[in-house]
Amino acid sequence: MSRVQDMAQARDNISVKYHEFMRICSKNKFPIFFEGEDEKYYSIRLDSLINVEWIGINCGGKKKVISLREKIKVSEAYHDKKALFFVDSDFDQNEEISKFTDVYLTPCYSVENLYISDNAFIKILRSEFNISEYDENTDCYLRAIQCFKDRKREFIEIITDFNLLIHYLRMKEASGELTTKLNLNNINIDKLVSISLTEVKKIYSLEKYREIFPELPENFEIDLDISKSYLANKNSELIFRGKQNLDFFRAFILLLRDDRGKKSGRELFLKSGKVKLQLTKANTLSELSQYADTPTCLKKFLAI
Numbered sequence: 001m002s003r004v005q006d007m008a009q010a011r012d013n014i015s016v017k018y019h020e021f022m023r024i025c026s027k028n029k030f031p032i033f034f035e036g037e038d039e040k041y042y043s044i045r046l047d048s049l050i051n052v053e054w055i056g057i058n059c060g061g062k063k064k065v066i067s068l069r070e071k072i073k074v075s076e077a078y079h080d081k082k083a084l085f086f087v088d089s090d091f092d093q094n095e096e097i098s099k100f101t102d103v104y105l106t107p108c109y110s111v112e113n114l115y116i117s118d119n120a121f122i123k124i125l126r127s128e129f130n131i132s133e134y135d136e137n138t139d140c141y142l143r144a145i146q147c148f149k150d151r152k153r154e155f156i157e158i159i160t161d162f163n164l165l166i167h168y169l170r171m172k173e174a175s176g177e178l179t180t181k182l183n184l185n186n187i188n189i190d191k192l193v194s195i196s197l198t199e200v201k202k203i204y205s206l207e208k209y210r211e212i213f214p215e216l217p218e219n220f221e222i223d224l225d226i227s228k229s230y231l232a233n234k235n236s237e238l239i240f241r242g243k244q245n246l247d248f249f250r251a252f253i254l255l256l257r258d259d260r261g262k263k264s265g266r267e268l269f270l271k272s273g274k275v276k277l278q279l280t281k282a283n284t285l286s287e288l289s290q291y292a293d294t295p296t297c298l299k300k301f302l303a304i
Contacts, residue, residue, distance in 0.1 A: 014067050017059050021072065021083075030054040031083045033065045038086060040285040041111040045294055049302040054084075062087045066097065088242070091170045091230075104301045112242030112285070114293040116249040121148050123291040124253065128277050129260060140269050144256060147197060147268060154200040155248045156236045158193055161206040163240045167227040169213070180215050187212065189247035197255050197267050200248075250284050253277065 017033075024031045030052040034042065039056040046054060059065045069085050072078050085103040088110035098105055108114065125144055131137035172178035191212070194201040210216055231239065257275040259267050266272070279287060 013060055014064055014071065017057055017064065017068055018071055020057055021068070022078075024055045024057070025078065025081060031057060031081075033057045033059055033068055033083065033085045035059060035062050035065055035087055037285055038088070038111050041114070041289050041292060042086060044289055045298065046302070049299060062090065062092075066103075069100070069103065091167045091241075093174070104298065107295050107297055108238035108242065109240060110242035111292075112246035113238050113240070114295065115285075115288055115291070116152065116237060116245050117293050118145070118149065120288070120291045120293060121145070121249075124277075124288070127291070128275055129256070130273060137270070140271075143268050147256075148252060151195070151197070151200050151252055152237070152248070155193060155195070155245075156240065158200055158202040159240060159244055159248075160231070160236065162192060162204065162212075162244065163236075164224045164227045164231060165206060165209055165212070165222065166241055167230055168222055168224055171226065178217075178220070180217060180220075182213055182215065184241075185243070187244075189244060189251060192244065193248070195248060195251045195255065197252075197259060246284060247281075250279050250281070254279055 021031050021033075032039075032042075032046065032054050034056055036058055039058065043056070057068075059068060065085050065087050069083075072081065072083065083102065085100070087097065087103060087105055089106050090109060094105055097103055106113075114120075122145065125141060126132045129144070131141045131144070133141050135141075166184070169178060169182060173182070189195075190203075192202075192204045194203055204212060209222060237245065254277075256268070257277055257279075260269050260273050260275050262269075263272055277287065
């Protein structure tokens with residue numbers, strides 16, 4: 001699909017979503033705009049923190065959320081209609097967006113980053129694996145936490161080069177130097193790392209970045225110095241691309257679930273037990289939503 005076709009499709013999509021917004025307004029509901037499937041994270045938080053009957057609109061991307069906001073603000077009929085807009089920070093320059101009081105900008109790359117904290121993992125151990133520091137499974141509980149921390153640390157270190165590359169490519173896209181459309185959603189975590197309960201191994205090579213993005217132009221070269229400066233001294237767990245972080249988290253919990261369910265040969269658990277988590281790629285955001293972190297800035301935003 002050409003860039004012109006992309007732009008035409010985006011305009012059509014914005015028009016469709018604007019009419020959806022109009023229908024919501026006609027029913028006196030409160031419209032809330034999301035980039036994509038982020039409603040799966042925000043839903044229970046909105047229900048507990050605001051007292052209005054809201055309807056979510058999946059806009060299909062950050063730029064479309066902001067474009068819809070602009071379209072509403074210049075509308076004679078709807079410019080003063082109250083609505084909320086939720087977008088991810090990504091690796092973007094967000095100075096203008098951050099000025100809008102009706103737009104929530106994540107304090108991390110994306111909502112997926114809010115799922116992989118130690119605190120979220122501990123909640124999952126207690127609720128889904130039925131073990132805690134206070135029962136007879138204390139040793140298993142502590143081993144599982146230490147295992148998670150060790151594997152997460154290895155993963156973050158290994159995935160650093162990938163994030164440097166992504167930041168660099170996004171920077172080149174923003175400047176117009178790279179016009180090739182990159183399909184980041186097609187990157188499988190198994191092509192980047194190998195995850196087990198004992199170690200995380202690096203599979204990809206930064207030197208072979210065309211294997212990750214074969215669509216890059218033949219003469220395209222990378223220089224990651226600026227990206228290294230950007231990512232230096234930042235919390236990698238929060239600032240790295242959230243989808244890969246969540247993919248790691250999902251893979252690790254599935255390994256832990258399988259270990260818990262073994263009749264024999266378990267690595268971490270003394271006793272076998274059933275864990276009902278399914279965690280398909282399609283349902284991870286919703287299935288683990290209750291355990292994810294809720295930033296203070298989100299609570300303040302929704303208190304307005």
